Amino acid sequence: MTLTQLLQSSPAALAGFVFILGLLVGSFLNVVIYRLPKMMERAWQAEARSLLELPEQPEPAPFNLVLPRSACPHCGHQIRWYENIPLVSWLVLRGKCSQCGKGISVRYPLVELAAGLLGLMAALHFGYGAWLVAVLLASWVLLALAMIDFDTTLLPDSLTYPLLWGGLLAAWAGISPVSLHDAVIGAAAGYLALWSVYWAFKLLTGKEGMGYGDFKLLAALGAWLGWQMLPLVILLSSVVGAVVGGLLMATGLVKRDQGIPFGPYLAGAGLIALLWGQAIVDGYLGMMQF
Template sequence: MGLELWPPAVQVALAGVLGLLLGSFLNVVIYRLPKMMEQQWAAECAEFVAQQQSDGAKPPAHAGVTAPVAPAQAFNLWTPRSRCPACGHGVRWWENIPVLSFLYLRGRCSACGARIGWRYPLVELATAGLFAWCIARWGWTPAGLCWCGFAAALLALACIDWDTTLLPDDITQPLLWAGLLASVLGWSGVPLSQAVVGAAAGYLSLWLVYWGFKLATGKEGMGFGDFKLFAALGAWFGWQALVPIILLASVIGALVGIAMKVFHTLRPGGYVPFGPFLAGAGIVAMVFGPGAILQAVWMLLV
């Protein structure tokens, strides 16, 4: 019997359980993917310096690396097994059950008592809630599964950008192409022409803002990852949704930035990453529709 024939409540509950499991994996992605990128950059720099030396050229004084350094062990999304960052205790299976293990351990490592961040269960619960909503809205259909993937990608991007100011191409680019493919197959409900124009307009609009700000101030107001994320949102929702999404992201981002400045919690340099607000606006657009965003922005401003 297909899942679509099961009672709706069971379908939604199953989606929530799947979201909890994937949310646990998203925590791994959020923590490890930036470190994997840093390792790759270091290896590429070391390889460049070694090549320069082998060619007899003097490496740049700021290179800081003289030869490629092999990592002590493989480090990716699958290995090594999860460990406590404080004491190195390997997380056992029963300590890795989404949400329940956190509650059972009272938010602390079972070996050293170090605190476990609240973000871990919150990411799991958020993923569960979004998956449940998508399946309640679209059912166990290709469209429902596509929007589940969309929500998971935005959640991961928001957390990674908040932590590191990085929006990895490993997520933004597949998200963009997935939006175009979902349009072609009729899963996103957006005509292909609107998706293509949305992707192009999303990228070019922030690209123009970036260069205008840089020419005017000599500073970089955002990163290229923001362009790609906005392009992906344009591919998923069409060009008509770009203005509501950017308005909501800008208003919320400004309010959060002002609050952080008032409470002296801004990071060195006084920056606030824009990606989390773009991702949040994308999730709001998925749940309520782009049209509802304009009403929300109006209420915030008034």
């Protein structure tokens, strides 16, 4: 029996395989989350120097998603392959660098675990098929976007645009349960919904309530979910954002005039809608009939 036949015939094997794959992808997502904003900053600085016609600087050392190799931020120790096994290495090393003994953030294994659990839930929910592959890719991109926005208040176009086009292409290819018609309207409606809120808030207060990245992210979610799911996504993200933001301000972790990124809540709501959105809507409509 081939691996493909095993995954098709055994839901347990499929779930286990996707969970392990998710752990591996999560390890790579940690690299993306840390390095992509720094790569963007370097690109902006180079563009600024060019526009201002400043003297050229020596060519910097390569810094991308591959180079340099991952290293301890404290002592510079290059992480060996057996120190980079998702979850396992962190537990074996007890969350410390093998060279200097300083702590390694627990966030790294948590991101790996989150990517694995997202894959597991998607596999159990959708089963074997092309749509599962599409959902896995979308889920992992949303996880990366949520963490990057949480850290930097940035939603990189290099992730939001592929996510948007991926949703439209999945609908065009007939992989998605959403029709191409609904996906296109969903993308347009998602962008315009938050764009309208942005300008209404700015005209009333003179302040910017959110960034353009949020528009693009909701447009991408509209392409994956269809326009019918956008009210659910906006409601879920608003409720969670209000609760979490209120708790952060109440505990003093965030000041009242300090901006709170909306992207993580949009991404979380999108993931919920992607996996259980139809069940939530059907349950709500069923309750309304009584």
